[in-house]
Amino acid sequence: MQMIALTHALFGLLLALLFDVNPIIVMIFSLVPDIEFILPTFHRGPLHSPLLLAPFILFSYFYEKRFGLAILIGLVSHLFLDFLTPQGLPIFYPFSKFYLSLHFTWNTNALNWFIIVLCVVLIARKARTQLYY
Numbered sequence: 001m002q003m004i005a006l007t008h009a010l011f012g013l014l015l016a017l018l019f020d021v022n023p024i025i026v027m028i029f030s031l032v033p034d035i036e037f038i039l040p041t042f043h044r045g046p047l048h049s050p051l052l053l054a055p056f057i058l059f060s061y062f063y064e065k066r067f068g069l070a071i072l073i074g075l076v077s078h079l080f081l082d083f084l085t086p087q088g089l090p091i092f093y094p095f096s097k098f099y100l101s102l103h104f105t106w107n108t109n110a111l112n113w114f115i116i117v118l119c120v121v122l123i124a125r126k127a128r129t130q131l132y133y
Contacts, residue, residue: 002043003081005031007112010119012077017126021070029074033082049093050079084111 012030016023033047046052053075061068083089085108088101104111 002087002108003085004112005034007115007119008034008078008081010116010123011081012074014119014122014126015073015077016070017123019069019073021066021073025067025070026074026077029071030078032075033078044082044087044090044099046093048079048082049090051092052094053079081115 008030009027012026013023016026033053034043036043036045036047057068057072057075059068060071079089083100084102084104086101086103088099088103090097091100092098
């Protein structure tokens with residue numbers, strides 16, 4: 001089992017609210033690495049490599065800082081969640097096919113639900129506090 005799109009999107013939304021950046025951009029880019037499913041590659045390949053994503057993130061950040069920060073948060077949030085799973089990330093792809101993982105849990109399904117519930121609670125709490133101020 002892997003992280004699901006809902007988990008990535010909600011975690012991205014939570015981070016967008018915390019860092020006060022555009023939530024739509026963050027949520028879109030929190031899902032971008034998983035488009036490898038429709039590309040003729042393999043899952044957790046080039047788009048899951050911090051080494052290959054770094055130039056794109058730097059370019060977008062220097063092009064427009066707020067936009068670049070939103071992209072950075074979206075992509076890094078995705079990689080962070082996938083890093084918690086047993087499958088891990090290809091840290092040095094394409095130079096190495098070595099996958100690094102925190103092996104946080106073997107039960108990725110439970111981790112998905114924990115993150116989803118946590119994000120919903122924290123997003124609701126953030127929205128509630130913004131209503132009062």
